[in-house]
Amino acid sequence: MHSYTEENYLKAVFNLSAIKGEANVNELSRLLEIKMPTVNSMMKRLAEKGLIVYESYKPVRLTAKGEKAAALIIRKHRLTEMFLVEKMDFGWDEVHDIAEQIEHVQSPDFFAKMDELLGFPKLDPHGSPIPDKNGKMEWTEYHKLNECKPGDTVVFKAVIHSSDDFLKFLNARQLRLGTVIKVKSVESFDGTMTVEYSKRAPEMLSQLVCDRILVAPKKK
Amino acid sequence: MHSYTEENYLKAVFNLSAIKGEANVNELSRLLEIKMPTVNSMMKRLAEKGLIVYESYKPVRLTAKGEKAAALIIRKHRLTEMFLVEKMDFGWDEVHDIAEQIEHVQSPDFFAKMDELLGFPKLDPHGSPIPDKNGKMEWTEYHKLNECKPGDTVVFKAVIHSSDDFLKFLNARQLRLGTVIKVKSVESFDGTMTVEYSKRAPEMLSQLVCDRILVAPKKK
DNA sequence: ATAATAAGTTAGATTGCTCTAACAAAAATA
């Protein structure tokens, strides 16, 4: 199969492609903390293997084969995170680094068992969808807290770019998935929001924070 | 720390040393399925790092440092096997290959949590002792079923060289750890034993099998 | 004791993954 290293590149291409449908060498280099020439030559290797489409000076795209391979690694990552949170009592801010390693374990049985013990979950602990066994995932379109207007009442559904630090920040403010958030006001100068949730005093959240919180309208 | 590869060599040296206190290149080569020159150069690398004592044409020995490092990897391996059996419903014949991979995960928290969830077990699913956090393990001296005489009644305590095939063989005969075995007779020609256990008809076990079954006298 | 076999070593090559230095193309800016 594919090496540990190749799997990490593949996943990086997948993640960067999520928005634009393609990924460039420079961003991959930054994300993976690997120098551009190294990334460049790996792109040629992945293209050789039919996992991506590579043309000089152009962004790369995943082939169908590459997309499936990447999704299946992400499936293992997210199942692992869910297992760590649900079955091993880890916090959602403690699981990413462990999952980053366990996602490379080669054992269909191991992940099938996790899936079963978890009751075939559709979402990971950060609200991201878990791809199915064929690498397909259904993505519910949430919107950013940023885009909400004063008076809106929404439910916290997912985080994006969930770094451990950001998750600890949310923990410290009792902000979790499922929390109902009422937008009180938005400062037009810097986008800072004043919000209310869980019967606490109003809280102020910077634009940077609101940009990473995905929400859905609260169903009455 | 040490690479995935180095860890596997270290563990191999540890396992081969278990009996004689030293390991030679040839046996390592067969065990790891890696050619002798490769093993030879790795031995020099491990010696360089102070993990083993290497002198030309002599068997290698682990240093105190190497012994501790190896024991800690084996700790992770055996905790993992125990976790897979106790918390994930795997059979004792299904866990080794998965543990072989997970033992390389770098995350003290992950294994500490396993340990805790398991209630700090002393033995793995095959009856082998789990080294403690300092790499120390207490080894109860069992004896082989082979060495028993007709009339002996013993308890099945552990397996040695537990390959999946051997474990499946034991499964098929309902032989598990804790099973009380009565030795009826021993064929002096080939060492085959006739034994009785679990209210079943007498069963015949070849010398090869009896050589891999560790037992203790049944406490009356 | 000598010859044959087994075990261990050296030399040299290969592959995967990484780097730096230098150069080329594309995009942004003046």
Added chain:
DNA sequence: TATTTTTGTTAGAGCAATCTAACTTATTAT
């Protein structure tokens, strides 16, 4: 449009881990 900056590529090197072929030392058998 011309210049500068950013992005991407090529060339060349190094290390880890593996191999094969050839050679040496140690052990076993005759």
